[in-house]
Amino acid sequence: MGYDMIVAGTGPAGLMTAERASMYGLKTLVLEKRAAVTDSLMGELVTDKALNLLRVKPDSEYIGNKFTSIVGESLDTGSNIVVDRTLLGNSYLFDEDKCQELMRDRALADGAEFRYRARVKSVIKENDSVVGVKYGNDQEVKAGLTVGADGSFSRVSETAGFTHPKWLLSYGYRFKLMNCKNVDPNVAYFFVGKDVGLGYLWLYPRSETEMNLGIGRVPSSKENWSRLPPMQDVLRKYMKRHPETENAKIAAVNGGVVPCAGIIPRFTDAGVALCGNAAGQVSSIVGGGVTTCLHAGQVLAKHAKRMVDSGDFSRKSVQLYEKDYRRSKLASNITNTGRGMWAVSKFSMLNDPIAAAEIVLDQLDAKTLNELIQGHASVATYMTLMTDFLPMVAKIGVGYLKAIAMTGL
């Protein structure tokens, strides 16, 4: 056996798995299809939890900015809701390149090997166990455990035979802007609106003159999607209409795809485990994956160490990672918000989700909204919502039932 572990992909999930596994002394090989770990979209807005998982301080070079409040606003009506730090906890903007380099360098220092321009094509199976991968130009490499941290369209997942019966993808674009004017660097914004579709547009300042402007949307139905303006056009329209950004320069454009329907039914098998987007380990309503990917990478590395020590890479042994992961609070939040997102996507096949979001912005208080987003709203909260938002809830219920009837789900 060549390596203890092969990791496909250097997003936050793969880098954290590699960092921790190398720290535990595992012989780790990382394969990445791109030319470097940097210049990609790692995910930007995070809370204290991500900083703790990454072991970086709020005032360190790894943090690009810190926000004191977050505003949710309708682009169409201007109604808004302000969530301040006391409710949300601290929010930070990562310096993505520096964070990625940090995890890579820690892994390298502990002996991990990185190969770039190394696109994984398929897993190699022997006697129903995954024993390695084929990559690049017909190269093969073997290991006790193969980790698919290769994103939403994971080759490891597909060729190992994992399935996603409820696969709801959110598509996103982000501009990094320079030469902006008079930006308040303390406040981050989320916008909903008719042009945005089922998703949101976000504005995360990096300084008074720089910001990240992005948009993410879930296709609610083919017809609705084709009626919407292209996502990059929505960002450009925002730039034109706001004095802060009308003369700004687009310094970089990134895009990506995030799974939003929760964790997939099974993400481990003999000799193979999925991690991050590949396993649906993303907080569904907001499409936040950094914290959940870093956490999953740590859980996986701990189990990889156990597997290597015992020499047991059987299905049962790898499954212990899945069981442990599913017991975590983050995993149950993903499952709860995944169900919510699935229901919303069904609802919006027959109703106007933006109108519903606008009612929420107009009437819901920030504390309740935060609880719903985080997936830990209490029964009492739901009861209050039923009373206060009965007309909307009834509409959602009817829309959902109609959608179920239509799709047969």
Ligand SMILES: Cc1cc2nc3c(=O)[nH]c(=O)nc-3n(C[C@H](O)[C@H](O)[C@H](O)COP(=O)(O)OP(=O)(O)OC[C@H]3O[C@@H](n4cnc5c(N)ncnc54)[C@H](O)[C@@H]3O)c2cc1C
């Ligand atoms: C526009 C946008 C904005 C976002 N903003 C935030 C945010 O503010 N906060 C937050 O928490 N989350 C955010 N997310 C989500 C977050 O970025 C993802 O959930 C997270 O990056 C997923 O990490 P990952 O390691 O699982 O996969 P990825 O980051 O997708 O990394 C997968 C890696 O695998 C490589 N790869 C793919 N296929 C192969 C192959 N066949 N062989 C070898 N390598 C391969 C890719 O090149 C890539 O490096 C955002 C996502 C998008 C799209």
